[in-house]
Amino acid sequence: MxxxxxxxxxxxxxxxxxxxxxxxxxxxxxxxxxxxxxKASAGIISPWLSKRRNKKWYQLAKDGAAFFPKLVKDFELGTSVYNQTGTVIFRKDDELDALYDFAQQRLIDTPEMGSIERLSEEETTAALPLLKPRKALKISGGGKLDGxxxxxxxxxxxxxxxxxxxxxxxxxxxxxxxxxxxxxxxxxxxxxxxxxxxxxxxxxxxxxxxxxxxRPQKGQLLEFETTHLESHDWPVVMLDGEADFIPFEQGKILIGATHENEGEWDLTPTQAAYDQLWSHAKEFLVEPYSFQKSPFNYRVGTRAYTxxxxxxxxxxxxxxxxxxxxxxxxxxxxxxxxxxxxxxxxxxxxxxxxxxxxxxxxxxxxxxxxxx
Ligand SMILES: Cc1cc2nc3c(=O)[nH]c(=O)nc-3n(C[C@H](O)[C@H](O)[C@H](O)COP(=O)(O)OP(=O)(O)OC[C@H]3O[C@@H](n4cnc5c(N)ncnc54)[C@H](O)[C@@H]3O)c2cc1C
Incomplete structure (x- = not known):
């Protein structure tokens, strides 16, 4: 052998x-x-609205996302490992129409995106009650993988x-x-x-x-242990800017991630990362920020870039x-x-x-x- x-x-x-x-x-x-x-990652599986021009990369990312149903079947992954709860995407109001059109174009040869919905302010808050009322887009095929x-x-x-x-x-x-x-x-x-x-x-x-x-790149994210046990079924939210909001099982909520080129191999959690991620995320969340006082951990990992x-x-x-x-x-x-x-x-x-x-x-x- x-x-x-x-x-x-x-x-x-x-x-x-x-x-x-x-x-x-x-x-x-x-x-x-x-x-x-x-093991440090955020877990978002939703590549379709990327504006990257590299066509080979997009084909790989698109087929990579389409591979998930086979992966789930082959390895019998439960929803605590991979869950297709959809992705909510925020943009400035005047950019949402263009994003919706772009998503419709991509949907033509990408059935795994599922449905593309415009969410009203009320619908956004209904989809995830911690979010401020704000118009958004939802792609039902988006998912989250707990690395x-x-x-x-x-x-x-x-x-x-x-x-x-x-x-x-x-x-x-x-x-x-x-x-x-x-x-x-x-x-x-x-x-x-x-x-x-x-x-x-x-x-x-x-x-x-x-x-x-x-080359190595340092990435940090925040993992909150909250009392929102219903978080299992919440969608992933791609906030407009550097941070995203990823709810997992048992009230676990991730906010991430940083992209620190100068950090290279360093694995030290930093207050600066907390400040950057939290100050960005809170613009999108309703007050009082129910989980800000929850216990939290940093996750720090090293990405690889060509x-x-x-x-x-x-x-x-x-x-x-x-x-x-x-x-x-x-x-x-x-x-x-x-x-x-x-x-x-x-x-x-x-x-x-x-x-x-x-x-x-x-x-x-x-x-x-x-x-x-
Ligand atoms: C904070 C953060 C958030 C992220 N969020 C997302 C996301 O939302 N969606 C997404 O698609 N991707 C995300 N990523 C990217 C994704 O996590 C990585 O691209 C992916 O996990 C890389 O996988 P890998 O198997 O190539 O390497 P790794 O997961 O880094 O595994 C490589 C392994 O090799 C081991 N190793 C290295 N040298 C040796 C040696 N000499 N001997 C033995 N073992 C060795 C390392 O210890 C490590 O365990 C994120 C990454 C980070 C850091």
Whole structure:
């Protein structure tokens, strides 16, 4: 049986592990969990009104969102993990008409958006009673994924299939075309290695002579524990500006997230992030802010960005036994499961058709020296 290692157990690595064929492969997943974006994330799955001009990225994000019903079925995800409660979008009144027209255009070839509704002030407050009366747009197909709950569920499934999950930081080397994982002085040879380690891919591939176009970005969000137990069915709200409002189970409400380029790998929660997120969100909430006094936590994670803000995934070079995926930026929960599935299809069945989703991988990864 061929041996596969996956370095990085975020949304890509964990989805990939669960879609790999355990009849063909013996699978080990290594993850040190530090700075992981997936467990820190906000969870919004609603890419359709993005104004990004990158058509390949949009195709990937659109198909990534459309992949969710299959994901839910394949891994039997309950609504505490993924819930399609719709997305409410705020814009200035004079921009809402144009946004509505844009949404109608996108709906033509995107049935998974569901219905697009203009909400009156009263309807907005009825949809989510903490919101000030304000006109909005609602897309019924929008959903929310609890990143941490997803990883816990998939880890449980992986263990049941005999996949080894190892909670350690590892390094990678190449010796005579063999890929070797170094783990605290121990070494193990693998037939195929996937590196799905977020921005840490740069350091992992450097000893093999590759330079990766990737940088880390710090992201913080606030997680409130409120008494609003009805929050389970509330829609996600994309506030007009930098912060969004994401209600989960049992009164858990997230407000996020920051995008701090200069923060890079730093994982320290900051008062400045609290002030920025809360002062923005409260403009949209009714007073008294019932949960402002609730206990809250910070979540801090590290996103991975390429120079053109687009992800890359696949073989590092043609016919290589080293495969990679990174650069998911701020939409990784949306595109990560589809990328994990496509990578698994590649090694399970040799199926690979991704030119419509990404530029050639050499746009992001270059061999800068030969390692002997
Ligand atoms: C605050 C915040 C909010 C976000 N909100 C959203 C959102 O609403 N919607 C959306 O679609 N996306 C969102 N994202 C983006 C999304 O979370 C990420 O793009 C996605 O989770 C990246 O997944 P990944 O599997 O590539 O990497 P990660 O989840 O970062 O996982 C990589 C893993 O590799 C491990 N690793 C690294 N090096 C090593 C090593 N040497 N050995 C062992 N393990 C290693 C790391 O510890 C980590 O656990 C958000 C991100 C953040 C930070």
């Amino acid at each position: 061929k041996k596969i290692a996956i370095i990085g157990g975020g949304i890509i690595g964990m989805t990939l592990a669960n879609y790999l064929d355990t009849q063909q492969f013996e699978i080990t997943l290594y993850d040190d969990g530090i700075g992981q974006a997936t 941490l709950a997803y990883l816990e569920k998939l880890a449980q499934l992986a263990k049941g299939k005999g996949i080894r999950l190892i909670n350690k930081k590892v390094e990678l080397r190449q010796l005579d075309n063999k890929l070797v994982i170094l783990d605290n002085g121990n070494s193990e040879i693998f037939d195929i290695v996937f590196v799905t380690a977020g921005p840490a891919i740069k350091n992992l591939l450097a000893p093999l002579g590759y330079n990766v176009d990737i 120079s053109d803000f687009a992800p890359f995934f696949g073989e590092v070079e043609p016919k290589s036994n080293l495969l990679v995926a990174s650069g998911l930026g701020s939409s990784g929960l949306t595109v990560g499961p589809l990328i994990g599935y496509l990578l698994a299809q590649k090694v399970n069945h040799g199926i690979w058709q991704t030119e419509h989703y990404q530029k050639p991988i050499e746009s992001y990864i270059k061999k800068t020296r030969i390692v002997t």
